[in-house]
Amino acid sequence: MSEDQLSRVFAALADPTRRDIVARLAVGDATVGQLAAPYNVSIQAVSKHLKVLEDAGLVSHSQDAQRRPRHLEANVFDMMTAWIERYRRQAEERYRRLDAVLASMDEESKPTINQGAAS
Amino acid sequence: MSEDQLSRVFAALADPTRRDIVARLAVGDATVGQLAAPYNVSIQAVSKHLKVLEDAGLVSHSQDAQRRPRHLEANVFDMMTAWIERYRRQAEERYRRLDAVLASMDEESKPTINQGAAS
């Protein structure tokens, strides 16, 4: 919910390895070792990635002997989607209004509007 | 579309100032100076933030004399939403199946399942 957590969630998913981990956890829970296997980085590195994901609230873990199986917390995704949707909608609405303005100006003398090329 | 751009988009939105800028651009286009005004950082810092947003494809700019008004590119949000939705759905589906398994086991002797507390 907090601005801070939103930052952590986005930052967590900015890394392709972490997104990959999320993808795999979506299929099913897995231990650190299982998650580390496909990558040629140390287990400690993957453990760190998982810590980042946990701090963002995207992942939780339980305990099974020495193992600490990771579990994807899907609900946090909603927070992100809510944020994204808000601004996407707002921007689309604005675009729709601009279209209307341009159309109404078409009826008149239509002064040139700077709708310049991107970059 | 590329894995790389997805990383850049998430990374761009991991910063609260940049999210703020996106929020303001959703309301309407604005120049660097206008965007910088509310923050007590240099214009150059905001210019850098805008470069990050542009590299991620979230923002574009046109030219109006010395000014380079920024414009929000709402379509990139769809890419993010698509990514998020995929794994959220997958995780929810899995959760639903787990529920079904647990329910079916209820009919039998029901061995204990480790559904331990998170961190």
Place this chain on the structure above:
DNA sequence: GGTCTTCTCAACCAATCAGTTGAATAACCC
């Protein structure tokens, strides 16, 4: 042409990050 405005580029700095290796913790298995 000179000056003001708007913005970017370049160099620098402190902090954070993703990776490493090595040691420690903790619970299993014989």
Place this chain on the structure above:
DNA sequence: GGGTTATTCAACTGATTGGTTGAGAAGACC
């Protein structure tokens, strides 16, 4: 108890990041 397995903690390293200041570049305005 001794060894193996699974994982984390700690210290280090090189790269990236968000900020700074100073110097352009490009165009308006007089």
